[in-house]
Amino acid sequence: MIRALVVGGVAFNTMIQVERFPEPRAQTVFSRGYHEALGETGAGKALNLRKLGFDVTLHGPIGDDLYGRRIEERLQQEGIHFLRDLDPRGTERHVNLMDAEGGRISIYMAYATFEPQLDLARLEALIPTHDYDTNGAGDALFAGFLFGHARRYPIEQCSRLASIVGALCVTSEELAAPTLSPELAEEEYRKHFG
Template sequence: MAKVLVLGGAAWNTMIRLDRFPEPRSQTVFSRGSHEAVGATGAGKALNLRGLGVDVTFHAMLGDDVPGARVREALARAGVTLLWDPDPAGTERHVNLMDADGGRISIYVAYATQEPRFDQARLERLFPSQDAIALNINNYCRRLVPALRRAGKPIWCDVHDWNGRDAYHRDFVEAADYLFMSSDALPDHRPWMERLIAAGKRLVVCTHGRDGSTALTSDGTWIETPIAPGFERRDTNGAGDAFFSGVLHGWLLGRSWPVALRLGTIVAGLCIASDELAHPELSAVRVLAEYRRVHGADPG
């Protein structure tokens, strides 16, 4: 079984569904429903990778509080091995407003400590046994970059809505072997992707929401991948992390990049068809069946 260490990013979220986002004025708004669930980018990757059959160890900063206990319980039920260090600020919490078109407004109501104390040596001892590291852009994770580079394990990183200039992301961009980003703040993404490949990245992927993704491989091949059809959209939270996890899983299986990217779209499709960060019926078998439905054949 492949082993992946996911570093950083867990929260307890309140999800509120609306027909449309409210106008910026005082008013009463009636929701279409709400629920609470584990959230944040690291948890999304950990849950999807575990659902796909990967042996996942996940590290996060959590409060010794009720939201933290709920996060720990949810991850334990999913079979994720969680290592956590206490955040004195408590567990990060968000309120996410989602409209009927898949838009999201995420409100941070409790913030993680920017420079927390954590057991770095405990994590570094795990590096040699991993097949890949999923490095998230939580501030404390940058302190692990030098040791990760020394370990020589493949580093996968998603810098989300990086604009190509923000200094906060620089350490993560430079550390990554496999880099994911969104075109939300980077509309002129192709030149940036070419520069990143020239700098030594093995794969750069830029996602475009409903418009799929653009990837550039280390040999200069461009790959355009549309989203997978046939999935009812219930909740778009976590779709990017699900896509990332599906591509990483394809790579762990030795699939070609076009196939790995298509697998990513299947995992993302399953994610948005559920109210959770990972579809409750997610499995490698389910993904294969959906791949056959969408593409009419087994992965090549």
């Protein structure tokens, strides 16, 4: 299983569905429904990666409070390893008004510390070291795509060949993998994609 480390925000949100956003005047608005959910981009990335089969570790600051515990419980249910640093301001919370057209108004109820104190050594220990050299990977990706296009392969096959040639490039110290050849590209394609 491929491992992923996500470092980002985590919040606990109340989502309120309305037919349309209220006008800026005093009034009563009836919702079409509401629910509570995890929020913020770190949590969103982690949840989606986990559902796609990644072994995910998420780091984010949360409060030592009810909402922080609810976040930890939900992430545990999803099989996500959660590393937290305590935010002295508490867990970030939003109320999001969602209209029928998919628009959103986000109201920050409690917001995170602007520059939280993080245990950076703990995070750095999670980042794997490797001997890959990405110099030339973009050029190799282009060349792999053009290789497939010149053979009149479908765009999906061209994209896959691009990823193969790019991957071969980052395993070498050169701008092009010394072993790269049309035969190797085709062989790697068959091995990985049939």
